[in-house]
Amino acid sequence: MRYWLMKSEPSDVSIDDLVSMPDQSVAWYGIRNYQARNFMRDQMQVGDKVLFYHSSCAEPGIAGLAEVSRLAYPDETQFDTGNKYFDPKATRETPRWMNVDVRLVRKTRLMPLREIRATPKLANMRILQKGNRLSITPVDPREYATILSVL
DNA sequence: GCCAACGTTGGC
DNA sequence: GCCAACGTTGGC
Numbered sequence: 651m652r653y654w655l656m657k658s659e660p661s662d663v664s665i666d667d668l669v670s671m672p673d674q675s676v677a678w679y680g681i682r683n684y685q686a687r688n689f690m691r692d693q694m695q696v697g698d699k700v701l702f703y704h705s706s707c708a709e710p711g712i713a714g715l716a717e718v719s720r721l722a723y724p725d726e727t728q729f730d731t732g733n734k735y736f737d738p739k740a741t742r743e744t745p746r747w748m749n750v751d752v753r754l755v756r757k758t759r760l761m762p763l764r765e766i767r768a769t770p771k772l773a774n775m776r777i778l779q780k781g782n783r784l785s786i787t788p789v790d791p792r793e794y795a796t797i798l799s800v801l
Numbered sequence: 802g803c804c805a806a807c808g809t810t811g812g813c
Numbered sequence: 814g815c816c817a818a819c820g821t822t823g824g825c
Contacts (some may be wrong), residue, residue: 657823683808705822707822781805782807782822783807783808784822
């Protein structure tokens with residue numbers, strides 16, 4: 651069992667959007683970074699725990715708990731010519747991009763990035779490192795437990 | 802809107 | 814295979 655932090659722009663999919671989805675589950679489409687894709691494709695298992703993080707917004711931070719509900723499969727948006735995530739180099743035979751599905755566990759209070767940064771036990775988290783832009787990052791089990799205890 | 806940091810692209 | 818140019822991310 652692994653732990654992850656996954657960023658979503660709330661203007662795209664927010665925690666409240668997830669709450670109101672059928673099955674409270676969403677395809678984590680649109681990842682176009684190989685490292686993030688590889689995490690989903692090679693490491694994520696059903697039941698892995700996910701911190702649902704709001705990025706690029708007024709109050710960035712952890713907004714809820716979720717879990718992986720489906721193993722990685724080809725991201726549909728890569729094939730869709732009208733979609734902003736369309737990839738002309740991807741084909742059905744040789745897809746380039748994959749996504750898992752993620753299901754809500756529960757919405758939590760917002761734990762702001764400020765607070766994460768101010769928590770000594772969380773100082774090594776990847777999202778706090780300078781220049782980090784990766785939208786999916788592994789989380790240490792102890793870090794996950796620390797966060798869970800204050801949500 | 803700014804800008805630092807980083808990933809990707811493509812010419813050579 | 815190098816690396817400059819470009820595009821994107823994401824906090825502020």
